[in-house]
Structures are given as C-alpha cells and as structure tokens.
Amino acid sequence: MKLKISEIFYSAQGEGRFVGVPSIFLRTFGCNFTCGGFGMNRGELSTERDEVKVELFNQYEGLPLVDTGCDSYASWDPRFKHLSPMLQTEAVADRLTQLTPNNKWVQSNGNDVHLVITGGEPLLGWQRAFPELLENDKMKDLINITFETNGTQKIHPEFGEYMKSWSKARGDSYHSDITFSVSAKLSASGEKWEDAVKPEIVADCEQYGTTYLKFVVENPKDFDEVDRAVKAYREAGLKGVVYIMPVGGVVSVYENNKFNVADECMKRGYNYSPRLHVDLWGNSWGK
Numbered sequence: 001m002k003l004k005i006s007e008i009f010y011s012a013q014g015e016g017r018f019v020g021v022p023s024i025f026l027r028t029f030g031c032n033f034t035c036g037g038f039g040m041n042r043g044e045l046s047t048e049r050d051e052v053k054v055e056l057f058n059q060y061e062g063l064p065l066v067d068t069g070c071d072s073y074a075s076w077d078p079r080f081k082h083l084s085p086m087l088q089t090e091a092v093a094d095r096l097t098q099l100t101p102n103n104k105w106v107q108s109n110g111n112d113v114h115l116v117i118t119g120g121e122p123l124l125g126w127q128r129a130f131p132e133l134l135e136n137d138k139m140k141d142l143i144n145i146t147f148e149t150n151g152t153q154k155i156h157p158e159f160g161e162y163m164k165s166w167s168k169a170r171g172d173s174y175h176s177d178i179t180f181s182v183s184a185k186l187s188a189s190g191e192k193w194e195d196a197v198k199p200e201i202v203a204d205c206e207q208y209g210t211t212y213l214k215f216v217v218e219n220p221k222d223f224d225e226v227d228r229a230v231k232a233y234r235e236a237g238l239k240g241v242v243y244i245m246p247v248g249g250v251v252s253v254y255e256n257n258k259f260n261v262a263d264e265c266m267k268r269g270y271n272y273s274p275r276l277h278v279d280l281w282g283n284s285w286g287k
Contacts, residue, residue, distance in 0.1 A: 010025075014277035015276070016243050028117070038190070092133055155205060182213050
C-alpha cells in the first residue's frame, strides 16, 4: 500500500505530553480543515498562503512560513500536492528508520525514539495503510507512536483492533505507548464548532491509547471556549489531560502570545505547552 507523504524528518517533539523527546515525524498529505482563522480578526480568514507562488518551489524546505492561518498549509492545500509523493510503505519504513540514531528505534542508552504521525490529518484517509507500515521488519523495535489528530475522524474498527494487538505485543516494553494528541479546533481557527468538536469520537480513542486534548489559543478570552469544549469532552467520558498552547507559527506571533497564555493556564489549572520548534528553530520546515 502507499502513503502520500509531505515530510519525514527527525526532531524533538515540540508540543504536549512528550516535549523534547527525540522523534521521527511522518507528515501525511490531506486535511478536512483549513484553519484560516489563526492570527486573524474573528470572522476573517487568512489568504496569506494564496500569495505563495507555487511554481517557484519544488521542495518543502524552500517554502515561506506564514504569520496567519495554518502553519503547515502545504500538507493539505491541493496547489502543493506535487510536493507530496505517493510512497510504498516499505520505502516509508526505510526512510523513517534511516533517520533514527544508529538506525535503531531503541538506543543503547535505554531511551527510545518516538514516531509521530501528523498532518494534515493523518486519520483522514490512511488508516488502512498504517498497519502495513508498522509491520515492516524495520519498525519492529518501535515502541512509542503518537498520532497528532484534530479529533474528527473515527477510528476504523480494523485499525482499532490492530492498535490493540500492537500494544499488547509490546506490553512488557518499558514506556511502550500509543498516544492520540488531539488538537481540537476552536473558533480562533476559523472552523465551525459543530464540525470541529466531536467529543464521542475523541473519547473513543481512549480504548486504543493514551488520549489528551491540546487547544491553541490567542488570548485569555479563548479560555472560556476551552472551558466549554472541555466540559463537552468530559461529558462524553474523556479522562485525558488538557494542554493549552499559544497561537504562533512564527517567532514574533508566538512571543506576543505565550506569556499571557501561560498566566491564564496557571489561573485556570490547565497544562501549558510551549512551541519548542518555534523557540529553537523558528518553526522551519523539516524541524
């Protein structure tokens, strides 16, 4: 089977539960959202990515960063789909493993390298291909997977059963885990509540792995919407923790937001998540 791949790169996890952990990132192409509202006045959508002249670029690394809208726009915008090749799962497994230190998922110091499957929205159209990828011999020592999802895509029953068996096979491994990092979209994203907040779908993820919520906020007023969303997820049965992260795909925007967001997290008892990639590398492609 094949996967349409936007990026594969080695970096430190920059958000949420595993901040700082060495990780291989697999970014699939395609998403059901555009998130054009980030960094804009409410009710307005960014057109900044539309100004990028597609014909000037033949690889991700040269693409400009944007101050508004989705910071990973090239992983779903059809204008950039030529930058995301369709690759056989065997080729993907080769590229992933080659990026690990010493070509191993578990290092001699006892630490393991995580696999982060992100997007776009990785659960949108690729669930049937993931088991074939993970069963490749080169992936047999992998013990930690994080799916970064917007929480709107149901887990297919066959994939769910596979994840249970994958976890059971590694049950004796230290810190073995499947994690769902759910970045639910609020009105700051420009997406509609009824499309973006799907409590039953997210609560269902907990039967397959550790599941937590991660909200991107722009100002203290957004926390009222966070409270409303968290209440809905709790009523659906979700037990996972909640992280709050400031908006900002580039340094200037992030710096303007992070202190106020951290202060409000402390007041309301939410976990604060930094954007480590922005702190260290300015959120460059491939970092």
